[in-house]
Amino acid sequence: MTKAIAFPHYGDADVLRPVDVELPAPGPGQVLVAVRAVGVNPLDHKVRSGALDGFFPVTFPAVPGYELSGVVEAVGDGVHGFEPGDEVFGAVMGGAYAEHALVAAEQLALKPAALSWEQAAAIPVAAETAARALDALDVRAGQTLLVHGAAGGVGTLLLQFARARGITVIGTASEANHDHLRELGAIPVTYGEGLADRVRAAAPAGVDRVLDAAGQGGVLPLSVDLTGGADRVLTIADMAGAQEHGVRFSGGADGGELYHASGYAAALALHEAGTLRLPLHGVFPLAEAAEAQRASEHGHLRGKIVLTVRPAAPARRG
Structure with a gap:
């Protein structure tokens, strides 16, 4: 027992x-x-x-x-x-x-x-989710990724994984968490009314991919508009919204594949380098x-x- x-x-x-x-x-x-x-x-x-x-x-x-x-x-x-x-x-x-x-x-x-x-x-959960999301989005070095809910557990690790891959990240968060996002190498923007304009100002060349890790109402259609296509947007937090707006939802074991090993390896590599936060x-x-x-x-x-x-x-x- x-x-x-x-x-x-x-x-x-x-x-x-x-x-x-x-x-x-x-x-x-x-x-x-x-x-x-x-x-x-x-x-x-x-x-x-x-x-x-x-x-x-x-x-x-x-x-x-x-x-x-x-x-x-x-x-x-x-x-x-x-x-x-x-x-x-x-x-x-x-x-x-x-x-x-x-x-x-x-x-x-x-x-x-x-x-x-x-x-x-x-x-474990954040690393697996972050590795899976980056793979599903096929976001690459030199591209720009927008992350909704970037200050949470998943977002915190994903920003670090993305920075290690040479990806520029814009993260939405409350003003109190902006310094935290900057320390992780992201460009912070405040969520809420006017978000699209703030993202466009932070990324004049445009946004290539979007990850929704927050599940807040209204961000999925805005994200489709920013990237130019529903196939460039992924949510891990809003299954109903994904169905409504035609974007992808990832809840784990996509295609039968789990990302524990690769996620752990990415986190431990950052730890060994002394940069893991x-x-x-x-x-x-x-x-x-x-x-x-x-x-x-x-x-x-x-x-x-x-x-x-x-x-x-x-x-x-x-």
Whole structure:
């Protein structure tokens, strides 16, 4: 058994509560990780609320959480490159709000000693999404990319990946986050009325591609107009808007391909070069998961929200 935070039914953040859950031994290709930190993402509260019922089915009581960092406790058959005691980070298909979690080995990476637990837990989802979005947009060196919601967890990493590729990035954000975007090498613009004119002033030669990471109303038709074609716009946050305006939506595993390995590699290369920036909007203990999700729902984040987990006794499996 292991301690976790779960929701017994759909609802607001108040439905989250502590539970004990049974944890089997790692199966073939799996790694049992003693969790140290967990990344909090918009997907967490969207699944908990029932907004994605049918897209992300859950079994109650459901343990949220799609990324973590921690220490390998045991490995299943066929796992190579990881052994008990290794410090790791990676993505998981739910279940990370816990003291222990089972993770597919292919979605794990070794954590550098100089990378904190909290920063490592902020990498997996954002890195995979950023690598996938840049590939889907086919944006190249010398081109200009507009990112809506550039100061959040995905945007923060994507700006750094894009800069490393020689891509010019214009990022929308509130005025309070403009210095943050400049530090990441982006040209900041304020969202809201008059956005198109501000983008054109920042990019006189035009915008080649647009990524919507915010899901705010009105930005998709504006983006199509700025780029000259719906095929040059991608959203990771507005499925309904994508259908309405004929732009592409990416929610993961596009074409059956995941970008964990390439995303992790890009983030670790920046870390090794000493240029990786992983700002944390807020850090909460696991017991305050409800408060962390409320902060995530509020939006206007600078970087990621992370939960921390105190070292636990080895998992008991019954």
